[in-house]
Amino acid sequence: MIQLKIVWIMLFFFVTCIATSQEVTKTKFGQGNLNIIAKDSSWSMKFATRFQLLSTTAWDINDDHYSKSKTDFLVRRARLKFGGFAYSPKLKYKLEIGLSNRDISGSSEYTNNTPRYIFDAVIKWNFYKNFTLWAGQTKLPGNRERVISSANLQFVDRSMLNSAFNIDRDIGLQLWHNFKLSDKFILKEVFAFSQGEGRNITTGNLGGHQYTSRIELLPFGDFKGKGDYKGGDLYREQKPKLALGITYDFNANAVKDRSNQGSYMKTSHGFHETNIYTVFLDAMFKYKGLSFMGEFTDRNADEITFVNTAGDIKNVKVGNALNIQIGYLFKNNWEIATRYTNLNYHTTISNELKEQYTLGVSKYIVGHNLKVQSDITYSTKDSDSSGLMYRLQFDIHF
Numbered sequence: 477m478i479q480l481k482i483v484w485i486m487l488f489f490f491v492t493c494i495a496t497s498q499e500v501t502k503t504k505f506g507q508g509n510l511n512i513i514a515k516d517s518s519w520s521m522k523f524a525t526r527f528q529l530l531s532t533t534a535w536d537i538n539d540d541h542y543s544k545s546k547t548d549f550l551v552r553r554a555r556l557k558f559g560g561f562a563y564s565p566k567l568k569y570k571l572e573i574g575l576s577n578r579d580i581s582g583s584s585e586y587t588n589n590t591p592r593y594i595f596d597a598v599i600k601w602n603f604y605k606n607f608t609l610w611a612g613q614t615k616l617p618g619n620r621e622r623v624i625s626s627a628n629l630q631f632v633d634r635s636m637l638n639s640a641f642n643i644d645r646d647i648g649l650q651l652w653h654n655f656k657l658s659d660k661f662i663l664k665e666v667f668a669f670s671q672g673e674g675r676n677i678t679t680g681n682l683g684g685h686q687y688t689s690r691i692e693l694l695p696f697g698d699f700k701g702k703g704d705y706k707g708g709d710l711y712r713e714q715k716p717k718l719a720l721g722i723t724y725d726f727n728a729n730a731v732k733d734r735s736n737q738g739s740y741m742k743t744s745h746g747f748h749e750t751n752i753y754t755v756f757l758d759a760m761f762k763y764k765g766l767s768f769m770g771e772f773t774d775r776n777a778d779e780i781t782f783v784n785t786a787g788d789i790k791n792v793k794v795g796n797a798l799n800i801q802i803g804y805l806f807k808n809n810w811e812i813a814t815r816y817t818n819l820n821y822h823t824t825i826s827n828e829l830k831e832q833y834t835l836g837v838s839k840y841i842v843g844h845n846l847k848v849q850s851d852i853t854y855s856t857k858d859s860d861s862s863g864l865m866y867r868l869q870f871d872i873h874f
């Protein structure tokens with residue numbers, strides 16, 4: 477009922493904007509969002525919606541024996557996105573709201589026991605030349621795979637490196653800057669200061685704060701269509717393009733076991749607090765339909781072990797991971813891609829995933845805006861058991 481009310485409020489607001497605006501930009505499907513500009517050009521708003529329908533079938537494998545398959549059908553994501561400028565084109569904003577069960581999951585006493593509807597609510601102010609200040613809740617400048625939109629992925633979903641080590645979204649400030657070292661060589665920098673406990677937290681700051689720095693090098697210039705943050709070489713770069721990135725994240729006195737993600741580390745006297753350090757290295761390469769993305773991450777902490785409220789010994793989830801994926805897009809817009817992921821925790825975790833081998837096939841009907849993707853994944857665990865998973869997903873993105 478609450479979700480339905482939100483949808484109606486958004487639609488009412490959107491229709492009202494159209495009725496009072498002077499110009500509505502009309503585009504074909506796949507060529508951009510519906511764009512509204514105020515009569516006096518003092519503000520604009522782009523509206524977009526998307527959803528993903530996912531089918532998953534999985535088998536557990538023990539001693540070469542396959543278990544009975546488990547099949548799920550799911551609305552994986554359903555989002556409403558708003559963006560544009562206010563007062564000046566130099567002052568931009570973005571609002572993204574999630575409506576699917578997976579989008580709004582994770583409610584707890586720390587989110588006021590309410591669904592986590594808000595993904596992004598951020599203002600971007602280009603206050604001087606190539607300097608832009610962001611304020612609000614959005615993705616931190618962490619690993620490349622996480623910053624790539626879930627609508628623009630090369631596979632059905634992100635790798636287990638991302639699910640285990642990403643630093644996701646948080647609320648705070650980010651300062652972005654870029655400049656050219658030569659005619660083509662571009663350097664981009666970003667620094668973020670955030671609360672340190674993830675998105676939609678209402679209880680305030682329980683631990684310390686989080687500090688994130690990232691540098692990117694693009695020796696051959698910008699990718700076409702911001703392709704350095706899109707899966708696959710859909711633009712078929714006619715000249716080699718390469719992006720190299722490094723991120724260092726420091727979460728002071730963190731109270732969650734995966735930096736600003738994971739579970740709160742509750743103890744009998746409050747929370748276990750420890751400094752958590754995370755490093756990300758990544759690369760993206762594209763050329764004439766061929767694409768490569770590689771990532772490595774390492775997380776460590778000052779005090780790894782703690783005793784929870786039940787008296788059990790628990791650990792901060794420190795370790796490292798590697799993810800490599802390569803794909804080729806044929807001229808008929810079919811793509812074949814393969815991915816290898818290795819996960820290595822420094823502490824013992826029950827039923828821990830160790831390695832994954834994934835083969836994916838995608839058909840891009842209208843780029844990432846309308847596509848069908850499937851992949852099959854073989855996983856191994858430290859318990860000497862393994863698993864097989866097949867996924868099929870339909871994605872539509874306005």
